[in-house]
Each structure stands twice: as C-alpha cells, then as structure tokens.
Amino acid sequence: MNIFVQCGIGVAAVVGAAVTFLTFERPPIETVQRGFRGTAQELVYTTRAVDRIAARNVVPEADPPVDPIGQKSSEVYENVQVLGDLDAGQFIRLMAAITAWVSPEQGCNYCHNPENLASDEVYTKVVTRRMLQMTKAINTNWKPHVQETGVTCYTCHRGQPIPAYVWSTEPGRSSSMLASSAGQNVVSSAAGLTSLPYDPFTAFFRDALPIRVAGTTPHGPDNRASIKQTEWTYGLMMHFSQATGANCTFCHNTQNFANWNDAPPQRHSAWHGIRMVREINNTYIEPLTPLWAANRNGPPERGSATMSRLGPHGDALKVNCASCHQGAHKPLLGAPMLSNYPELNAVSSQLPRSASMTPR
Ligand code: HEC
Ligand code: HEC
Ligand code: HEC
Ligand code: HEC
Numbered sequence: 001m002n003i004f005v006q007c008g009i010g011v012a013a014v015v016g017a018a019v020t021f022l023t024f025e026r027p028p029i030e031t032v033q034r035g036f037r038g039t040a041q042e043l044v045y046t047t048r049a050v051d052r053i054a055a056r057n058v059v060p061e062a063d064p065p066v067d068p069i070g071q072k073s074s075e076v077y078e079n080v081q082v083l084g085d086l087d088a089g090q091f092i093r094l095m096a097a098i099t100a101w102v103s104p105e106q107g108c109n110y111c112h113n114p115e116n117l118a119s120d121e122v123y124t125k126v127v128t129r130r131m132l133q134m135t136k137a138i139n140t141n142w143k144p145h146v147q148e149t150g151v152t153c154y155t156c157h158r159g160q161p162i163p164a165y166v167w168s169t170e171p172g173r174s175s176s177m178l179a180s181s182a183g184q185n186v187v188s189s190a191a192g193l194t195s196l197p198y199d200p201f202t203a204f205f206r207d208a209l210p211i212r213v214a215g216t217t218p219h220g221p222d223n224r225a226s227i228k229q230t231e232w233t234y235g236l237m238m239h240f241s242q243a244t245g246a247n248c249t250f251c252h253n254t255q256n257f258a259n260w261n262d263a264p265p266q267r268h269s270a271w272h273g274i275r276m277v278r279e280i281n282n283t284y285i286e287p288l289t290p291l292w293a294a295n296r297n298g299p300p301e302r303g304s305a306t307m308s309r310l311g312p313h314g315d316a317l318k319v320n321c322a323s324c325h326q327g328a329h330k331p332l333l334g335a336p337m338l339s340n341y342p343e344l345n346a347v348s349s350q351l352p353r354s355a356s357m358t359p360r
Contacts, residue, residue: 029044030046084348101157102157141279164326169199200235206286206318245329
C-alpha cells in the first residue's frame with residue numbers, strides 16, 4: 001500500500017476518534033421517558049453531568065430559628081425602611097443570613113459603616129432594600145413559576161456579591177464589508193457556542209419581542225416570522241437548555257415545537273419564567289443603575305473583587321434563567337430554602353424613601 005494512502009487512513013482514524021470522543025459524552029447515560037409511549041418525549045442524562053450538577057448545588061445549613069424578643073425592629077432601630085415589621089430578634093437573624101449569602105468574606109461591613117449601622121452611606125445597603133423587595137415579589141407574585149420552593153438571596157448570589165450568571169447588552173459589531181451582522185456570526189456562549197445571535201437577552205429579557213418561528217397568519221404583510229426572528233428564537237432556546245441542564249424535550253413535544261397542547265407542564269412554567277425575568281430586570285435591577293454607575297468597582301476598600309458592576313454599554317448586570325438555575329432543572333435541585341426564612345416574606349413593598357435611592 002502506498003505510504004500516502006496509509007498516512008491518509010491514519011489521519012482519518014485520528015480525526016474520526018477526535019470527532020467521536022469530543023462530540024459525544026462517554027457512557028453511562030440514562031434515559032427518562034416523560035411523555036406517552038411513542039411520542040419520543042425522552043430526556044437523556046449522563047450520570048457524570050448529574051453528579052457535577054449535584055456538587056454545585058449544595059445548600060448551606062440554615063441558622064436555627066430565634067425566639068421573638070417582643071419588639072419590632074422599627075421600635076429598636078433608627079433607619080429601617082423595609083424590614084420594620086420584623087421582630088428585632090428575627091431582624092438580626094436575617095442580617096446574619098444575608099451576610100452569609102451575599103458577602104461572607106467581607107462581612108457586615110460590605111453594606112455598613114461599622115461606626116454607624118443606621119447610615120446609608122454604603123450604596124450596597126441601598127441596593128439591598130430593593131433586592132429584599134425583589135425577592136419578596138418573586139416569591140409572592142410569581143408562584144406560577146417558583147411554586148412553594150421560592151428563592152432566597154443565595155439562589156442567585158451563592159456567597160458572592162455579584163451572582164456568577166448575569167448578562168448585559170453586548171456591543172453591536174459590524175464590519176466595513178457588512179452593514180450589520182444582525183447580531184450574529186460571533187461565537188457566543190449565550191447562544192450555546194453557536195453562531196446564532198450572540199445577545200438574545202436584550203431582545204427577550206429586557207424588551208419583549210415575540211418568541212416565534214412559525215407565523216400565525218398566511219404569508220402577507222402581517223407575517224413577522226422571518227428567518228432572522230427564527231434564529232433569535234433558537235438563540236434563546238439554547239440558553240433555556242443550558243440554564244436548566246435539560247434538552248428541548250424537557251419543554252417541547254418535538255413533533256410540533258409551537259403546539260402548547262401536547263407540551264409538558266415545564267413549558268408553561270418557563271412561559272411564566274420569561275415574564276418574571278423581565279420584571280426582575282426592568283422593575284428592580286435597571287432602576288438601580290445610577291448607584292452602580294457611581295460605584296463601578298464596588299464599595300471602596302471592602303475587599304470586593306474589582307469586577308465592573310456595569311456592562312460595556314453602561315447598563316447594569318441583569319438576570320437570565322441561569323442566574324437562578326445554574327444548570328439545574330430546579331435551582332438548588334428544588335431545596336426549599338425559603339421555608340427556613342419566613343422573614344423574607346415580611347418585607348414591606350412600599351418604595352424606600354426616594355432620597356436614599358440617589359447615589360452619594
Ligand atoms: C447585604 C447588605 C447587608 C449586610 C451584609 C448586613 N446588613 Fe445590616 N442592614 C442592611 C439593610 C438594607 C438595612 C436596612 C433595612 C431596612 O431599611 O429595613 C440594615 C440595617 C441594619 C441594622 C439597623 C440599624 C439602624 O439603627 O437602623 C442593624 C443593627 C444591622 N443592619 C446589623 C447588621 C449586622 C450585625 C450585620 C452582619 C451580621 C449586617 N447588618 C449585615 C443590609 C445589610
Ligand atoms: C434573581 C437573582 C437575584 C436575587 C434573588 C438577589 N439578587 Fe442581589 N443582585 C443580583 C444581580 C444580577 C446583581 C448585580 C447587578 C450589577 O452589579 O449590576 C445583584 C447585586 C446585589 C448587590 C450589590 C453588590 C455590589 O457589590 O455591587 C447586593 C448588595 C445584593 N445584590 C444583595 C442581595 C440580597 C441581600 C438579596 C436577597 C434579599 C439578593 N441580592 C437577591 C441578582 C439577585
Ligand atoms: C425550559 C423550557 C424550554 C426549553 C428547554 C426549550 N424551550 Fe423552546 N420554548 C419554550 C417556551 C416557553 C416557548 C414560548 C415562549 C413564549 O411564547 O413566550 C418556546 C418557544 C419555542 C419555539 C417557537 C415556537 C413558535 O411558536 O413559533 C421553538 C421553535 C422552540 N421553542 C424550540 C426549542 C428548541 C429547538 C429547544 C432546544 C434547543 C427548546 N425550544 C428548548 C420553552 C423551552
Ligand atoms: C428567580 C429565580 C429563577 C429564575 C430567574 C428562573 N427560574 Fe425557573 N424556577 C425557579 C424555581 C425556584 C423553580 C422551582 C419551582 C418548583 O419547585 O416547582 C423553577 C422551576 C422551573 C421549571 C420547572 C422545573 C421542573 O423540574 O418541573 C422550569 C422549566 C423553569 N424553571 C424554567 C426557567 C426558565 C426557562 C427561566 C428563564 C426564562 C427560568 N426558569 C428563570 C427559579 C427561577
């Protein structure tokens with residue numbers, strides 16, 4: 001045999017092996033049947049991926065409940081605007097918990113001037129009032145999504161002042177050859193490392209563009225379901241799958257992606273989740289932007305990482321499905337952390353005094 005042919009076979013074998021081992025996960029795998037037999041509504045898991053997800057979702061032990069001391073925190077403390085109805089003992093239990101959830105390394109001083117705990121001079125304390133109200137809104141207004149499991153600060157923060165999974169508007173890229181890349185052809189982890197549009201989040205999690213590929217009307221001027229729109233939808237769907245650690249059949253009957261009637265209940269849950277994420281971003285996070293603009297690198301001299309609090313366009317770091325889910329079908333694999341912290345549902349929904357919302 002000709003030496004070149006042998007070489008060719010050798011190269012082909014190496015390439016073949018690389019494709020096989022890099023493209024597919026090694027066994028063992030498990031398949032779970034989730035729909036009627038014959039509908040191919042199956043989920044495929046690799047046991048290793050399941051183990052990785054379990055290791056990342058260990059829940060910290062809850063502090064033991066404290067006996068009420070019989071006085072409201074508004075009677076004991078000077079400047080409580082959203083936690084005034086809490087018993088003063090439960091108030092301190094909550095302070096300890098949020099420290100462990102958000103700034104365990106930096107401690108109480110991440111939000112406080114230790115000389116004067118009533119002062120609002122550290123902006124993170126002002127941010128926290130709205131984070132408390134946001135957490136309560138998620139747990140009370142968005143039960144169709146979070147059910148009784150609910151969320152705490154830890155669901156997103158996991159012991160870090162800035163949650164690990166956040167997004168901001170990506171700067172548009174264009175070249176001299178192409179007028180606009182239509183937000184595309186830049187490999188982006190947001191879109192599952194494909195060349196689908198690299199920022200599906202601004203369109204769907206700040207704005208509310210329709211998430212569609214199939215038109216609901218025959219061809220005509222009203223049919224907005226273009227190929228471009230389809231690609232944006234798929235970019236978002238890649239994110240859904242990555243964030244929840246599940247494939248498309250977790251939420252769809254692949255016989256007809258658009259059909260709601262045969263879709264598993266998870267698709268309905270996701271529908272509410274999309275609307276919840278928009279409210280989190282537009283009602284709670286965006287309006288705090290001036291505070292972060294004035295403190296781009298976090299509180300001064302409090303040992304925080306110098307990661308920027310704003311994206312390249314100057315917008316705040318916002319929430320997507322991964323902020324809570326972090327690769328699990330339910331955040332923290334469904335651990336009901338909220339049930340140990342009823343204090344989080346006693347937060348007042350009244351806006352904190354506007355004077356304290358402006359940066360100093
Ligand atoms: C992540 C931010 C954050 C951390 C960390 C934090 N606090 Fe607070 N603290 C707040 C906020 C916000 C308020 C005001 C609550 C309100 O307006 O209802 C507050 C208020 C207080 C008050 C009331 C002061 C007054 O007289 O008005 C005390 C006391 C307090 N915190 C103690 C602590 C202690 C002790 C720790 C550490 C174990 C701690 N805090 C950690 C955010 C924080
Ligand atoms: C749904 C996800 C989510 C939940 C739940 C959540 N946060 Fe946040 N939080 C964020 C995001 C996203 C940011 C980053 C915004 C930025 O930096 O632009 C943030 C920022 C903060 C900051 C500012 C940190 C800094 O260094 O600038 C504080 C303080 C904070 N959160 C406290 C809390 C507390 C306390 C709770 C619970 C009562 C809570 N958060 C619940 C998403 C969340
Ligand atoms: C976590 C649940 C979830 C996962 C996982 C998911 N989807 Fe979706 N998908 C939805 C929801 C919800 C909608 C409808 C959104 C709306 O109407 O606001 C949707 C819409 C769609 C549509 C548009 C249908 C129409 O009406 O035109 C297509 C196509 C689609 N998904 C394909 C996929 C593909 C392909 C995957 C896997 C890469 C996937 N989805 C993964 C929940 C999911
Ligand atoms: C604020 C935190 C948070 C965010 C953000 C979030 N989720 Fe969830 N999600 C939860 C919680 C908590 C549950 C568990 C509810 C329960 O116990 O059934 C859940 C459950 C789900 C389920 C049902 C899982 C199952 O096993 O039945 C789906 C599907 C889902 N989320 C999809 C999404 C999608 C898609 C997004 C983004 C559009 C999203 N979630 C954003 C907190 C969140």
